Amino acid sequence: MQPSPATVPAVVVVLTGGASRRMGSHKPLLDVGGRPLVARVLDAAGGHPALVVGPGQGVPDGVRVVMEPVPGGGPVAGLAAAVAALTSDPDTPLxxxxxxxxxxxxFVTSAHVERLLEALDEADLAVTVDRDGRRNWLCAAWRLTTLRARLEELGDAYGASMRALADGIRTQSVDDPADLALDVDTPTDLARARERADAAPTAD
Structure with a gap:
């Protein structure tokens, strides 16, 4: 029997290594609601330990930061670096x-993270799906055993797509009617996010 998310720890991995080409500046440092984006995302870890993969600017003290062996390889390479870091110490429980x-x-919240983890009771991967049916592979939860095995099958993670990583994995969708997983890719997105943050506090 697989252990349940309620009794075995989870780790929240935040990826900060994107090129931010459409934004034109390093997105994790951008201010929304008076705080850097990366700090807002790390709040969603709640009581779970967090690990940042990529540049550590704007990351609060006490949060572990690791870099990919070769920066710029994309999110799958970032996840591979996270898994390597999490499994490097044989004395630390996985x-x-x-x-x-x-x-x-x-606007992602700790409550949404918990919903993703709870969905792993019925799947090996839980992914956020917006109101238009689009999957956000960078707001998702994996069983670590499944993720490690899939990365090994994939081989070279550099430049690989998240869609390819998830292909064939038993997946559960987690609806997001409140757009908690709304991402900020462009200056227009940033302006809208700032307006939303100023208008009302984030709700679960």
Missing amino acids: PYAVTVLAADLP
């Missing part, structure tokens, strides 16, 4: 699950 979050999700 987490049951890894929740992966992009560093440009200003």
Whole structure:
């Protein structure tokens, strides 16, 4: 029997290594609601330990930061670096699950992270799906055993797509009617996110 997310720890991995080409500046440092994006995303870890993969600017003290062996390889390479870091110490118990979050999700909440983890009772991967049916692979939770095995099958993670990583994996969708997983890719997105943050506090 697989252990349940309620009794075995999970780790929240936040990826900060994106090129931010459409934004034109390093997105995790951008201010939304008076705080850097990366700090807002790290709040969603709640009581779970967090691990940042990529540049550590704007990351609060006490949060572990690791870099990919070769920066710029994309989110799958970032996840591979996270898994390598989490499994490098034989004396440290392995987490049951890894929740992966992009560093440009200003409204994601700890309650949504818990919903993703709970969905792993019925799946090996839980992914956020917006109101239009689009899957956000960078707001998702994996069983660590499944993720490790899939990365090994994939081989070279550099430049691989999240869609390819998830192909064939038993997946559960987690609806997001409140757009908690709204991402910020462009200056227009940033302006809208700032308006939303100023208008009302984030709700679960």
